[in-house]
Amino acid sequence: MPSGIAHLGAMIEGEAALTESFRKAMRRVASTVNVISIYVEGQPMGITATAVSGISLDPPSLLVCINRAASLHAPMGDMSHFRVNVLHRDQQEIARMFADRSQHALRFSSGWDLGCDGAPRLDDAQATILCRRIDSHSFGTHSIFIGVVEEAAARAEIDPLVYLDGRYGCAEVDES
Secondary structure, X not given: OOHHXXXXXXXXXXXXXXXXXXXXXXXXXXXXXXXXXXXXXXXXXXXXXXXXXXEEEOOEEEEEEEEOXXXXXXXXXXXXXXXXXXXXXXXXXXXXXXXOHHHHHHOOOOXXXXXXXXXXXXXXXXXXXXXXXXXXXXXXXXXXXXXXXXXXXEOOOOOEEEEEOOEEEEOOOOOO
């Protein structure tokens, strides 16, 4: 076998090993669980996401990363607004429902304010953040959507749903 072909095979094996190592490493990073919601031609749409991060306080802004294969990805590029609904630890079923495409018809059946401006709001969310989408960038399998915050509200009790090592859980915070 020519050395160039052998080298290419080793590179591909090395990339696969790196991808798997990275996947394992990221399973050790706890993330809050969110439902990203939008309106598409007046109809509510949403997905479960963990790749959400604040960017700046001046101006208040955040980013969400959405897989290009996700149902929300294509319409998100045309939206003026999106909402990040941070889930409370007692909202695991909502997280599962929005992650399961077969439950699309049930997603907004109860517990949502569908009359609010911008994007659907989960009534009992840990927090909700309405953003005006101002930018997006494609990278790898995902797109990064950047939004400037126009509205934010938080539940008094701090007990978000977290995702770690493929499982839902809660954050134990030392109150001392």
